[in-house]
Amino acid sequence: MHESLRIRGGSSQVFALGEGDRLTLYDLEGGQDALLYAFSPADTLPSSHPAAPPGALADLIAANENAGPTRHRLAGRDLAAARGILVSGREAGAGEALSLSAAADMTLVLVVPSAPSTADAVTPATDFGAEIARSEARPAVGSQPAPPLAEPLLDLRIKAATAERFEVKAGQYIEIMDIDGRQCSDFLAFDTALLAEGIECGLDATATRTIMGRAYPGPGLFSKFYDQRMRATVEVIQDTCGRHDTFGLACTMKYYDDMGYPGHDSCSENFNKVLAPLGIAARPGWPAINFFFNTQVNHDGTIGADEPWSRPGDYVLLRALTDLTCAASSCADDIDPANGWNPTDIQVRVYGAEHEFPKAIATRMTPDSPPVFTKETAFHSRIAPLSRRMVEYRGYWLANSFLADGAVAEYWACREKVAVIDLSALRKFEVLGPDAEALLDHAVTRDITKLAVGQVVYTAICYPHGGMLDDGTVFRLGPQQFRLVCGDPYVGVHLRALAAQKGFKAWVRSSTDQLHNIAVQGPRSRELLGRIVVTPPTQPSVAELGVFRSAIGRLGHAQGPAVVVSRTGYTGELGYEIWCHPRDGVALWDAVFDAGKPLGVVPMGLEALDMLRIEAGLIFAHYEFSDETDPFEAGIGFTVPLVSKKGDFVGREALLRRKAEPQRRLVGLEIEGRESAHHGDPVFAGRARIGVVTSGMRSPILDKTIALARVDIASSAIGTEIEIGKLDGHQKRLKAKVVRFAHYDPDKTRVRM
Incomplete structure (x- = not known):
C-alpha cells in the first residue's frame, strides 16, 4: 500500500512507520533546507547525511506555520532528545530524494523551515513530497474521516446507501465530508419554524438559479442557496472539491427501474424514510444539492456524468x-x-456559531497536488472593507469593484488620474543558478541573453507544438538571478522539467507567497510614486525609470521597507508595479493612498482592469490565448524573434511552420450600435463561421463598441466587414468591421510618457 503526502514549505510532518515500511522524501523544487528527526537511538537514519542541530526540534516546529498538528502528534515525547539529519540543502536539485526503510516501528518528523525574506532578498520556502510504501496491508487512511475543523456539536457517519436527518440553528456550520473519495452526497434543508406550522419550505432549484443568474447544471456551487420564498437558506463557506451538481434530483427509484435494477436503493426513497416522522409527504424524486456529483453539459444540451x-x-x-x-x-x-x-460512507459534522471559518475555495495545481485554500493578499485588510464584490482569482481573494466608485469610475480614474489594483495573484518564480539564463532562454520565446540587469521583458511561453502555456515578464536581477512573473502556477513545474531534461544547473523556486504587488497606473502614477519611493544612488529614481525597467528601492526613507518598482502594467497608461514582502503590504497600501489623495487616487478592481486591457489590446489567458493558439494567433508575434534569436527554444520549429502558414489572426473589431459582443460569440462572413470573439466591451473613452476576435486569415484585413452572431448565431447579427488595434492609443505613446 502506498501513501502520498505533500509537506508545504514552512511547515512540518510526522510519519509513523511500521517495521519494513519505506519512506522516500523529495525536494520538489530543489534548494530547500529540510531536517528529519527521530526519537529512538535505535531508529536508523542515513549516516551519509550531515547531522541536524541537536536539541533544536522544538524551536524548529514552533517557528513553522500551523505547528499545532505536529505538537499534538508528538505530545509526551522528549523533543530535546531527538536527533536528526539534513535531508536537503541549497545545492539540492529539483526532485532529489532520500529513501530509508524502518527496521522497527518508529516515528519521524520532517521540518521544512522558512527563512527571512524581503522584496529585495526573496528566499521562498518550497514544498517537499513524501511517499510511504507500507510493508503490509493496514487499514486504509480514508476509512476514517479526517479530523474535525473544530469541536463538533454533532459528528454523524452516514453509512453507504443510506440517509440521515439532523437539525441546525441559524449561524451554525454544516460540514459534509467524502470520507474515502469519489462518493456523492445529496443534501436537503427545510425551514424548521415553518415545518412546525405544517409548511414544507425547502431549498428550491429554480429560485436559486434565478437569483444567482446561472443556468442548470453547473460544475461548482453557488455562494448561497435559496428556498421557495426566495430567502437565503445556506451559505457556502469552504469547498475543497470544486466540482458539484447545482441542483439535480437526488437519485430515484425510477432511474434504477428503467436501468433494469428494480428495487434498488435510491437517495430519494431514503429521504422519504427519514422525513416521514416529520409528516413530510414522500416524493418520487427530491431536488437537492448534489455534493461531489460530477456532471457536464454536452454540446447538444444533454447532461452527462462521470466519476466524482x-x-x-x-x-x-x-x-x-x-x-x-x-x-x-x-x-x-x-x-x-x-x-x-462503489458507494462509501459520508461524514456530517455540525459546529457552533461561535467559530469563525474563512471563506475559501480549494484548488489543486496538478491532480496529485494537495488542496490549497483561497488566500488573502497582503492588502486584503485594506481592500475587503471597501468592497462587497470579492472574487476568487487564481487562488486569491481580489476585488472585482469597489463600493465608493464602481467599475466605470475606477476605469476613468486610471485613464485620467491614478488608480491602484492588487495583482498579488500573479505567480512569481525565482530562477537562480549558473544556468539560469540558459534555462529561461530555452523556455521562453524572447532572447534572454540580451536582457540587462534591471531590465524587464514581456514574453510568451510555449509548448513544443507552438501553443501557448502562458505569457509573462522576465526580470533580470543579476547575472545569474531572474524573476519570472506570469499567471499559471504550472509554469514552475514546466521550467523544472526543462531544467532536468537539458541538465541545466538552475533552481526554479516559487516565490508568490513571499512577494505581493500592486499596480499603480495612470497619468499621475509617476508623481505619486516619486513622493514615497526612494532609491539608492546606484539605482534609477522613479522619475528616471524607463519603460520595462525595474529598480530596488525603499518605502518612505532609506531605512523603510524594501520594495521593487517596475515600469510595467496592463492598462495602456503610464504605470508602475510595486512589489513588497507581504508583511509590508499594509504600510505600502497606506503610503500610496496617503500620498495619492491629493492626486485623486482610487482603488480599482478586476472589472475596470478588464475594460482597460481590452481597449489597450492586451491579451488574457483562456480568452485571447490558450494551448491551442500560438503567439502569432494571439496577437503577440513580436515576442517571437525567430530570426534574431540564435538559441533554440521550446516550440521554435513549430512556430517557424505556423508563421509560414498562418491560419488565424487576432484582430480588432468596431461594432455598429451599442450592443456589446462577448467572449465566445461566433464571427461570420455570410453563413460561414470564420472566427470567435475573444473579448468585447463598450469603450467609455472612445464611445464605441469594440472587441477582439480571432478570425480566419482571409478575413483579417483592416476594413473587412463581418458579422457577430447572437442567439443561435443566425437569427441575430451585429455588423462589425476589422480595425487596427489596440483600439486605444495604438502607438503606445501613453505608456512612454
Missing part, C-alpha cells in the same frame, strides 16, 4: 442562515461511475 473529482477527506462547509431541518445521504448509485462504482 472528490478525494478522501474532501468536504463542503455550509453556514445555516436560519434554523434548519436537514437531511443528507450517501448516494446509493453503484451501477454507473457516479460514485466510482
